[in-house]
Amino acid sequence: MDQSVLETVQALIDQEALPPSYVSTVERTILPLAEHIAEQFQQKQAAVIVGVHGAQGTGKSTLTLFLKQLLDHHFNVRTASFSLDDIYLTKVEREHLAQSVHPLLLTRGVPGTHDVGLGERVLDQLLAASAGTRVPVPVFDKAIDDRLSEDQWPGFEGPADVVLVEGWCMGAVPVKDRRELSAPVNALELSEDPDAIWRHYVNDCLDDGYRAFFERMDTLIMLNAPSMECVLEWRTLQEHKLARRLGDAPKEGGSVQPLRIMTDDEVARFVMHYERITRRCLAEMPSRADIVIDVAEDHSLGLSKRE
Numbered sequence: 001m002d003q004s005v006l007e008t009v010q011a012l013i014d015q016e017a018l019p020p021s022y023v024s025t026v027e028r029t030i031l032p033l034a035e036h037i038a039e040q041f042q043q044k045q046a047a048v049i050v051g052v053h054g055a056q057g058t059g060k061s062t063l064t065l066f067l068k069q070l071l072d073h074h075f076n077v078r079t080a081s082f083s084l085d086d087i088y089l090t091k092v093e094r095e096h097l098a099q100s101v102h103p104l105l106l107t108r109g110v111p112g113t114h115d116v117g118l119g120e121r122v123l124d125q126l127l128a129a130s131a132g133t134r135v136p137v138p139v140f141d142k143a144i145d146d147r148l149s150e151d152q153w154p155g156f157e158g159p160a161d162v163v164l165v166e167g168w169c170m171g172a173v174p175v176k177d178r179r180e181l182s183a184p185v186n187a188l189e190l191s192e193d194p195d196a197i198w199r200h201y202v203n204d205c206l207d208d209g210y211r212a213f214f215e216r217m218d219t220l221i222m223l224n225a226p227s228m229e230c231v232l233e234w235r236t237l238q239e240h241k242l243a244r245r246l247g248d249a250p251k252e253g254g255s256v257q258p259l260r261i262m263t264d265d266e267v268a269r270f271v272m273h274y275e276r277i278t279r280r281c282l283a284e285m286p287s288r289a290d291i292v293i294d295v296a297e298d299h300s301l302g303l304s305k306r307e
Contacts, residue, residue, distance in 0.1 A: 054223030057234025084167025
């Protein structure tokens with residue numbers, strides 16, 4: 001790793017409060033992956049769309065951040081990125097779904113709670129942009145549980161060579177045998193979706209607009225967690241870290257932070273919304289993803305497959 005790359009990596013490690021050992025993770029896994037994506041762009045001679053899949057806590061946002069910075073600054077590849085989280089339906093739209101379809105759809109996250117049409121339009125605009133064009137990229141503010149208005153979105157200037165799209169259900173596929181949806185996989189499904197209405201709606205959405213959106217990915221990268229139990233542990237740890245960070249943050253005018261921290265029990269219930277699809281992805285996605293990065297229990301990364 002040359003000095004300029006090392007300086008970029010070290011700045012990101014400091015910014016993200018990562019351990020110093022993350023340098024070796026970048027050198028062993030992330031830097032070769034950035035080189036691979038840059039080669040894809042050179043071979044295709046057209047924009048490359050990369051999907052990054054990873055369950056909660058696997059580090060997909062961190063991976064995407066490092067890839068974007070490395071590609072932009074050290075491979076001369078103009079890289080845009082956004083998250084499935086950024087194209088969540090607005091709070092009003094989810095409230096309507098909760099009333100008209102099922103109350104569980106008020107909770108953002110599962111297929112059916114994103115505006116995949118918006119995602120398609122953003123991709124189209126990024127790919128069609130010319131020099132001097134500014135493409136607004138959506139932002140969802142979890143502190144207010146709503147998407148920001150378009151005039152608050154950051155802009156990507158000019159055409160994109162690579163677009164990174166990350167999300168926990170990126171690339172997920174629907175269940176074909178709908179009988180699989182009948183038996184609840186956890187207490188949430190048992191008590192709050194006894195008739196499997198929510199499960200069927202989520203599955204139908206995966207089989208419709210999400211399928212078309214996911215098929216636009218030229219490459220699917222999977223961050224492969226060791227187990228569902230690790231996913232719960234990591235998501236709980238994320239909430240603890242957020243609580244510490246907000247506790248240390250200055251309060252404007254003495255007011256409390258608007259983002260409410262979940263208890264461990266609330267995190268467990270929250271993760272249950274994602275459990276069915278997460279378990280299925282852990283079981284079947286490694287055999288079809290273009291690139292699989294195994295995430296160890298200590299969060300170290302190992303590149304296990306490249307095509």
